[in-house]
Amino acid sequence: MKPTYGAVSRYGLVAFASSLDQIGPFAADVHDAALALEAIRGHDPCDSTSIASPLPPVLDTLDDGVSGLRVGVVEELTDVEGVQPEVRAAVDGAAGALEDAGAKVERVSVPTVVHGLPAYYLIAPAEASSNLARYDGVRYGLRVDADDVAAMNAATRDAGFGPEVKRRIMLGTYALSAGYYDAYYGQAQRVRTLIIRDFERAYERFDVLLAPTSPTVAFPLGAKTADPLAMYLSDVCTIPTNLAGHPAISVPFGTGEGGLPVGVQVLAPALGEPVMFRAARALEVARR
Amino acid sequence: MTAQDWETVVGLEVHVELSTASKLFCGCANEFGGEPNTNVCPVCLGLPGSLPVLNERAVEYALRVAEALHLEVPPVSVFARKNYFYPDMPKNYQTSQYDMPITVHGWLDVDGARIGITRAHLEEDTGKTLHVGGGGRIHDADHALVDYNRAGVPLLEIVSEPDIRSAEQAKRYVEELRATLLAIQVSDVKMEEGSLRIDANVSVRPAGSDGLGTRCEIKNLNSLRSLVKAIEHEARRQVTAIEFGDAIVQETRHWDEQRGRTVAGRSKEEAHDYRYFPEPDLVPVAPTPDMREHVRRTLPELPAARRRRLVEAWGIRDDDARVLVATPGLADYAEKAVAALAGGTPREVVNWVRQEVLAYLNETGLSPSVLAPEMLAELVGLVAAGTISRNQAKDVLDESLREERWPRDIVEARGLAQVSDAGELAAVVASVLDEHRGVVEEYRGGDDKARKKKRGFLMGELMKRLQGKGNPQVLNRLLDEQLG
Numbered sequence: 001m002k003p004t005y006g007a008v009s010r011y012g013l014v015a016f017a018s019s020l021d022q023i024g025p026f027a028a029d030v031h032d033a034a035l036a037l038e039a040i041r042g043h044d045p046c047d048s049t050s051i052a053s054p055l056p057p058v059l060d061t062l063d064d065g066v067s068g069l070r071v072g073v074v075e076e077l078t079d080v081e082g083v084q085p086e087v088r089a090a091v092d093g094a095a096g097a098l099e100d101a102g103a104k105v106e107r108v109s110v111p112t113v114v115h116g117l118p119a120y121y122l123i124a125p126a127e128a129s130s131n132l133a134r135y136d137g138v139r140y141g142l143r144v145d146a147d148d149v150a151a152m153n154a155a156t157r158d159a160g161f162g163p164e165v166k167r168r169i170m171l172g173t174y175a176l177s178a179g180y181y182d183a184y185y186g187q188a189q190r191v192r193t194l195i196i197r198d199f200e201r202a203y204e205r206f207d208v209l210l211a212p213t214s215p216t217v218a219f220p221l222g223a224k225t226a227d228p229l230a231m232y233l234s235d236v237c238t239i240p241t242n243l244a245g246h247p248a249i250s251v252p253f254g255t256g257e258g259g260l261p262v263g264v265q266v267l268a269p270a271l272g273e274p275v276m277f278r279a280a281r282a283l284e285v286a287r288r
Numbered sequence: 289m290t291a292q293d294w295e296t297v298v299g300l301e302v303h304v305e306l307s308t309a310s311k312l313f314c315g316c317a318n319e320f321g322g323e324p325n326t327n328v329c330p331v332c333l334g335l336p337g338s339l340p341v342l343n344e345r346a347v348e349y350a351l352r353v354a355e356a357l358h359l360e361v362p363p364v365s366v367f368a369r370k371n372y373f374y375p376d377m378p379k380n381y382q383t384s385q386y387d388m389p390i391t392v393h394g395w396l397d398v399d400g401a402r403i404g405i406t407r408a409h410l411e412e413d414t415g416k417t418l419h420v421g422g423g424g425r426i427h428d429a430d431h432a433l434v435d436y437n438r439a440g441v442p443l444l445e446i447v448s449e450p451d452i453r454s455a456e457q458a459k460r461y462v463e464e465l466r467a468t469l470l471a472i473q474v475s476d477v478k479m480e481e482g483s484l485r486i487d488a489n490v491s492v493r494p495a496g497s498d499g500l501g502t503r504c505e506i507k508n509l510n511s512l513r514s515l516v517k518a519i520e521h522e523a524r525r526q527v528t529a530i531e532f533g534d535a536i537v538q539e540t541r542h543w544d545e546q547r548g549r550t551v552a553g554r555s556k557e558e559a560h561d562y563r564y565f566p567e568p569d570l571v572p573v574a575p576t577p578d579m580r581e582h583v584r585r586t587l588p589e590l591p592a593a594r595r596r597r598l599v600e601a602w603g604i605r606d607d608d609a610r611v612l613v614a615t616p617g618l619a620d621y622a623e624k625a626v627a628a629l630a631g632g633t634p635r636e637v638v639n640w641v642r643q644e645v646l647a648y649l650n651e652t653g654l655s656p657s658v659l660a661p662e663m664l665a666e667l668v669g670l671v672a673a674g675t676i677s678r679n680q681a682k683d684v685l686d687e688s689l690r691e692e693r694w695p696r697d698i699v700e701a702r703g704l705a706q707v708s709d710a711g712e713l714a715a716v717v718a719s720v721l722d723e724h725r726g727v728v729e730e731y732r733g734g735d736d737k738a739r740k741k742k743r744g745f746l747m748g749e750l751m752k753r754l755q756g757k758g759n760p761q762v763l764n765r766l767l768d769e770q771l772g
Contacts, residue, residue, distance in 0.1 A: 014336040018568035047339050048570050127568055130369050133380035134334050138434070149375055149432070176371070176563035185565060 001025060001033050001280075002238075004270045005245030006051040008037075009044030015131040017124040018049075020242055030251065030281045034058045037273070051271075058277050066101045066282045069275065072108030072206035074267075077237045079107070083215045086256035091212050094253045094264040097286035098210070098279065108209065110202050112194045116240035119195070121232060122175045122188035123243070128165075129172030135160060167228060196244045203269040208279045212237050213263035217256030241267045249280045253287060295495045296523040297503075298452035299406075301487040302465060304444045304475045305413065306349045312412045312442035313340030313383065320481050324435035332412075332440030334378030339569050342367075346442040349474040350390045350410055351575055351583045353444060356472050356590055357405050359394030364574050367410075367567040372560050376415035376434050384411035384445075386564040390573060396448075397592065398457065398464045404449030413441040438482075444474075450489065450500060455519035459512050462486065467591040467614045476616070479511055486515055490522045492530070501526070502536040506543055506550055518543040522550045594619060602626070602634035611642055617656035618646070624661035625668075632668035640664060644682060648689045663688050667695040674708045674759050675699065708759040710766065716758070717766045720749050731771060743767065 002024040010021055025036035038059055044050045077083070078091050095105045137143035137156030144155035161169070175184035202209060214234050224230045241248045247270070250263040264283065268276035308318050314331035330338040354361050368386035389409035395402050415438055421430030446465065452458045466477040466484065477484045486509040491501035506522055509515045526536050540553040589597070595609040598619070612619040622641050626634045645664065649656060667688065671681045676699055684698050691698075699705050707713060721728050724746065731742035750763055 011339050012337040015569075046341060048341050049568075126565060130371055130381050130563075130565070133371065133373065134336070134378065136373065136375075136380055138375045139333065139378065140335070150373070153373055173563065176565055178561045178563075181563075181565070 001027075001037065001249035001276075002242065002247060003037060003041060003273065004051070004055075004247045006047075006049050007041045007055055007247075007271075007273075009042075009047040009050050011044055011046040015127075017127040018131060019127060020120075020124055022245075030249070030277060030284045031059075031062060033249065033280075034062055034277050056271060056274050058273050061274050062277055062281050064278050066098055066103040066279055069098070069103040069208065069279065070206045071095065071098050071103045071105045071279065072202055072209045073105065074113065074202075074209050074211040075107050075109050076111065076113045077211040077240075082233070082236075083212060084217055084256065086217055086254075087212045087215060087262055090253045090256075090262040091210060091264050094251075094283055094286075095210055098282060101282045101286065103279075103282075105210075106206075108202050108206060110195075110198045110209075110240070112191065112198045113240040115191045116195055116243055117232065117236045119188040119191040120235070120239045120243055121171070122184050123192065125168040125172030126175045126185050126188075127172065129169045129176065132161070132165065132169060164228065192243045195240055199241070199244050199246060199267075199269070203272075207268070207275050208272070209267040210279075211265055211267065213250040213265045214238070217258075217262055218260040238265065241265075244270075246270050247273050247276055249276055251280050251283045253283060293495050294492045294523070294527045295497075296454055296519065297450050297491045297493060297500060298454075298458050298519055299450035299489040299503075300448045300452065300458060300461065301489070302446045302448075302462065303485045303487075304446060304469060304477065305483040306346055306442040306444055307473070307475050307483075308343055308345045308349060308442055310343055310345075311440035312343050312346050312410070313440055316440065318441055319437075320483075322437050324433070324437060327437040328439070332378065333436055334380075334439075340383060340567075342570060342573065343442060346410060347390070347573060347575060348579065348583060349442075350408065350444055351580060352472045352474055352587060353408055353446070353469070354391040354394070355583055355587050356468050357391075357394040357396055357408070357446070359391035359405060359408060361391050361575055361580065362388065364388065364572045365390040365409075366572050367570045368564045369567050370411075371563040374414065375432065376417045376436070376439070378415065378436060378439055382412060382414065383567055383570070385409035388572075390575075396461065396464060396468070398461045401451075401457065403451045403461050406447045406449055408444050408446040411443050411445060413438050413443050415439040450491070450503075455516040455523070458488065458519055459516050462512060462515065463614060464591065470616055471588055471591050471594070471613075473588070482510065485510055488515065488519055488522075490519055490526070491536070492523050492526045501530075502538050504536065504538065504550070505540050507540055507553070509543055514543050514545060517548065518550055521548065525550065598623075602638065604635055604638050608638050608642060611646070612638065615646070615649075615656070618649075621645075621656035621659060621661050621664075625664040628662045628665035630665065630669045632665075632672035636668050636671070637664060640668065640685065644685050645689070648686070659689065660692065663692075663694055670695055670699060674761070675705050677706065677760070680704050680706075703757075705757065706759045707754060707757050708762050710762055713754075713758060713762055714766055714770075716750065716753055717763065717770055720746065720753060721770055724749065728771065743771075 002022055005022050008023040013021060013023055015021060023040065025033050027033035027036055041055055043052050073091060073095050078088055099105045135141055136153045142156055142160045144159045146152040146155045174180060214237055216234060246267060248265050248267045250265045252261045253264045254262050256262045266276050266279045310316060311318050311332055314329050316327050316329050316332055319327060331340060351361060365385060366388040367383055369381040370384045371381040373380045389407045391408045394405040396405060415434050415436040418433045419429035420433060452461055469475045469477050475483055488506045488509060489503045490506060491503035493499060493501045504522060506518050509518055529536060541550040542553055544551050591613045595613050598604060598609045598612065599606060612622050622637055625637045667681055667685050670676050671678055676684060684695050687693060687698050688695050727742050727745060731739055734742060746767065747763065750758055
């Protein structure tokens with residue numbers, strides 16, 4: 001699960017994209033995830049983006065059920081081309097399970113989420129290009145010697161970073177360049193604001209949202225490394241809520257082709273972890 | 289065209305190290321010097337996983353500067369990352385401010401001219417690189433050592449409008465700015481320690497025209513002397529180039545102190561695209577009304593006002609007041625001495641301060657705050673009472689400053705006290721005149737020249753008798769009376 005941005009301190013976390021980075025637990029079940037979250041979250045004066053106000057308890061209400069809960073299934077992430085039928089079936093199954101448990105489920109449109117992926121792949125590499133600049137061979141870590149300091153920096157970074165990291169550094173550096181900032185990084189930030197507004201509008205009518213975690217059934221390890229764009233596309237469903245800084249939790253809900261697992265995710269507004277965990281718990285119970 | 293037909297236009301970027309107790313984004317002490325790389329922590333070393341936390345005191349200092357320089361404080365300001373690779377910058381980006389600085393649009397009056405200030409923004413300082421070998425020349429060095437003690441020290445960059453019209457005015461602007469920053473206690477403004485560093489943007493234009501010529505930026509001027517010489521040289525260079533029909537290229541130049549000229553930077557290496565973007569590890573800064581009110585309430589008297597007050601209250605010259613206020617702690621010292629006066633005038637205090645005291649401070653490098661102003665007040669009183677002459681007082685003050693002794697004690701120990709008692713001296717005068725009746729006769733009968741000579745002889749005899757302690761003014765009066 002991914003907590004609300006600022007719920008868990010980032011101090012000590014090696015930074016990738018600072019405005020998106022947020023620590024969350026992987027756990028064997030929903031209860032363990034809730035336990036871990038309550039243990040690791042809380043205000044940290046060493047992280048300026050850490051939330052100062054007390055965070056709502058999660059464990060106390062974990063088994064309160066979903067009776068009367070308003071659940072919206074995000075159309076733009078579910079009912080579109082590119083989402084495998086097995087995945088859509090899993091989301092529909094999850095929606096049905098929540099309805100059976102007393103929730104009111106409807107389809108909801110969150111139009112700007114479709115712009116999440118391009119916005120993310122400008123913002124995240126831009127921040128990463130800056131965050132990764134410190135790995136230059138001067139103070140610590142790998143150093144590949146060369147004639148002067150600029151050559152040493154280049155040789156060290158060339159040897160130390162893998163192809164995907166280099167790709168993102170170049171993408172991010174380009175997005176921040178003079179003359180391109182407004183068209184890329186600036187535009188991506190504006191899209192981010194629109195996505196946040198769209199989610200806020202949806203949360204006026206719904207307590208939580210439901211969507212696939214990924215558009216496809218899990219693929220074998222290493223299957224898409226040769227095709228970065230296909231890899232990026234598999235993030236399409238988790239990125240919008242990530243850009244908004246809202247919490248989300250992915251729960252396994254059945255299997256697809258070859259017995260590989262399919263996940264559905266429950267999304268909630270900022271600090272909406274208690275109700276999000278209740279819905280996730282209900283899905284877990286329904287699967288048993 | 290001749291050189292008089294050109295006008296120099298200057299804008300200055302002044303980088304001021306703020307004298308907060310700790311660095312801008314971590315708890316390390318904000319100190320000058322120290323063993324290299326001992327005053328560092330994971331944050332100012334930019335170690336992976338570390339995060340900055342803004343020092344609120346630095347914000348308060350910036351607000352003080354805003355008050356003193358009539359700057360506006362927008363409701364919100366934002367830190368930004370300035371990205372470029374340099375080994376003395378631990379993260380390879382500098383956390384600075386870009387399009388939303390903490391203060392904008394102010395001014396500073398310099399000798400009646402109003403110099404606009406575009407903005408003043410907060411940023412972190414970098415470490416220092418020491419090039420080793422190659423006789424100190426960067427390009428010939430064998431290797432470089434980096435000291436990160438300075439990394440993360442809070443800087444305020446104060447950017448002026450291109451309102452300055454000469455090298456001399458640029459110097460005066462910096463002097464006034466330094467005095468102001470000193471008065472409001474935000475920096476020690478020591479140029480020799482790098483607490484205040486200047487970049488100068490220089491251009492020239494035909495006198496009387498409104499447009500701006502192409503400017504060159506002269507980097508890192510670290511003394512007022514270099515500032516003046518660099519601007520003068522750069523303006524001459526530009527005029528010469530234009531008169532020869534060459535275009536001025538906008539570029540960064542460096543002041544070469546040895547050769548006394550500016551030299552072009554290596555433009556390719558210095559053509560940075562800083563790729564600014566808002567610092568995601570910090571939240572926007574929104575100074576509260578309470579904070580601003582506190583700053584307004586506690587802002588000390590500014591130099592211009594203090595100079596006016598001292599000139600009016602003490603009857604001293606503008607120039608005296610300028611020296612007192614511009615030297616850290618000197619005006620405080622003088623004011624305390626004046627407050628302790630039991631005899632003599634503030635003007636006499638100021639004369640001693642400007643001459644002997646300032647010479648002593650320059651010689652020893654001490655701050656006026658370690659001196660006892662009451663001792664100076666006592667000395668002025670001793671001179672005013674005629675106990676010692678001004679000449680004797682010089683020696684006494686010198687010993688008083690060096691040995692931290694009270695002037696009265698020194699006068700007693702040395703047996704310096706003048707005899708000023710007219711009755712006592714009249715007897716001595718009568719006795720000497722009696723002994724030298726011949727001389728007295730010659731005096732009375734002689735012309736002006738002879739009289740002067742004889743009188744000098746008699747004064748000498750008197751001093752001999754009095755072992756030099758007779759008050760000369762009283763003795764002269766007595767001689768007038770008794771010689772007729």
